[in-house]
Structures are given as structure tokens and as C-alpha cells.
Amino acid sequence: MGEVIVITSGKGGVGKTTTTANIGTGLASLGYKVVLVDTDIGLRNLDVVMGLENRIVYDIVDVTSGQVVASKALIRDKRFPDGRLSLLPAAQTKDKSAVNQKQMLELCDELKAEFDFVLIDCPAGIEQGFKNAIAGAEKAIVVTTPEVSAIRDADRVIGLLESSGIRNPRLVINRLRPGMVRQGDMMSIEDMVDILAIDVLGVVPEDDSILISTNKGEPAVLDEQSRAGQAYRNITRRITGVDVPLMDLEQPDSFMDKVRKIFGFRR
């Protein structure tokens, strides 16, 4: 029996879809059987981040409404053998009321019988779409960025998850900029943990390689050179129960960086 994990955040644009794509791809790289479910009906995005947008025939609403069986709607990622990584895309032309909580619960039960991990990409907000996304989940990953608005929403979502019976969600801090933290202009990991009072699953540094990988439709977790990819590889291993220390986010400063800092020039 697999695990159903919802990736959520409250606020939009903090990296839920990127996180879902990278964790899913990372788990498949480790040999697990993974299915990604995009529940953002009307604003489908996980397919393009994964580079699978041209192969969609059926979507989640076709499955929950009973028109096709789940196995027929799943898109198998050809980067992995034997259908180890699959995507169930969101519907693009319907709205969030096209699926209800009971249908989501049944879908998750069906998928976890066949996969090791069922990752649910949750839409932004805390309305129907959110309720659907968490309906079948046993665990949750809350994504935030080091911004006041994102942290406030994360706090709200953590409260909602816990009152829905999803205990101990874990935090992914995305787009951290160590240089700004050092200057005292960005909240540190400790600051955020202190405020939100939940366990940290991982910290992903701000990294241009994320945009580049999204441009290409190849998750950064597959890029050995990417620092964000390394962070996602670590997160993936932590999900499987391996104790991996948080990576050192500090990149050594160049000589000129140090000179600038001494004389107080901010970049």
C-alpha cells in the first residue's frame, strides 16, 4: 500500500508544482513507483513542468466521473522504464466543482494500491480545490518562501490540515537566498521554523536552473549540476526515511564579494 502525500501552500506561486514535479521525479529515480496527480482543475500546469503536455488524452475529471479507468488516463513518463512515473493531469476546461471529496478519496485509494507514492499537487487557496486535494491524503508537505505573505498562508494551511486530521505536515522552504539572510534582509530557516513550529523537510535555494529546467520540461532534480536539484534529491531521500543533513547553502564568496561587503556595498 502506497502513501498519499499532498503538496500545498495556501499562497500561489511559491513552488508547489515545481516541488511536486521534482519530488516525484526524484522518487522515481530512486526506483519507486510514483503517480503525480494535478488537482488544479482549470489551471493545469504540472504537465508542462514535467514536459508531458503533448501526450494528454484524458484527465482527472474523466476518471472521477467514471468515463475512463485511471490506468487509461495516466501518462507514463518515458524517461523512466516500466511506467514507474505517471501523471494524472488536471482538466483544463472544467472548474473545481467537477470533482468532489468523495471522488478524490476513492481515486487516491485506487492509486495507492498500485503505486508506492501518490503525490497530489494542490491548487492555491483554501476553497473547494484545496479540500478536494487533501481529501485522500495521509501526509502533507507545505511549501513556503521566506516572505511574510507566504508564511502567513502556510500557517493558515497548517492549521486547516491539522483540523482535517493530517497531522505533522512538513515544511519545504523554497527560494531561500543565503546572501540576503546573512545581511539580515531575509528570514532564516530558524526564523521560519520558530514561527510555524513544524518540522523542515528541506530548503531549496533560489536557483536559475529551476527556470531553465521548467523551460525545457525536465525537472531540475535530474540535473546533477543544479543546486536546487541537489536540494530536491535530499528532500526525496528524506521522504524515503533516510536522514540527510540540510545542505550547506553558502556558496563561497569571490574575493570581490568580500571586498564589497567590507565596505558596505550591497548588491
Added chain:
Amino acid sequence: MAVLDFLQRIFSRDNMSGSKNVAKERLRLVLVHDRSSVSPEILESLKEDLIKVISNYMIIDERALEVSLSNEDSSVALVANIPILDIKRRD
């Protein structure tokens, strides 16, 4: 590089002046309200009721009265600052 690190430590500005402390403080306050689900309207009506009750016993400075939620350690407290102008005598 060690010399540079040393110089940097001496000359670096106080981290406390960074904007992150402002962010933390603002977040703390906003989360106290979010978590307790006490809206500013509820606080306002609580304040009016408090004035009514306390005015039976004391003359208070209604305009300087402050009622707020505050977060100390992990508990939330209702903090009221009620300046007294005079005590009513009971005769």
C-alpha cells in the same frame, strides 16, 4: 581570506537593522490574530463591553484604552491597558 573575514566582522553593520526583524515582528502579530480567529471587530466590541463594565467602578480614559492580543512564548494573552482617571466612591 582570513584577514578579509576578520575585517568583515569588524565593519559589518549590525544585523539587527535588517528588514527581516520587521518581517518577523509583523508576522508574529498577524499570526496571533489569524490563529485565535479573533477579528478586529470582535476586539472592538470586547473593548466597548469592557468600558461599560469598568465604568461602573472607575472613571477611565476611554480614548487611551488599549486591548490587544499578544504572543508570549507559546501562549496567547489578552492584554488590556486601561488608564484610570479616578476611582468612584461608593456612598
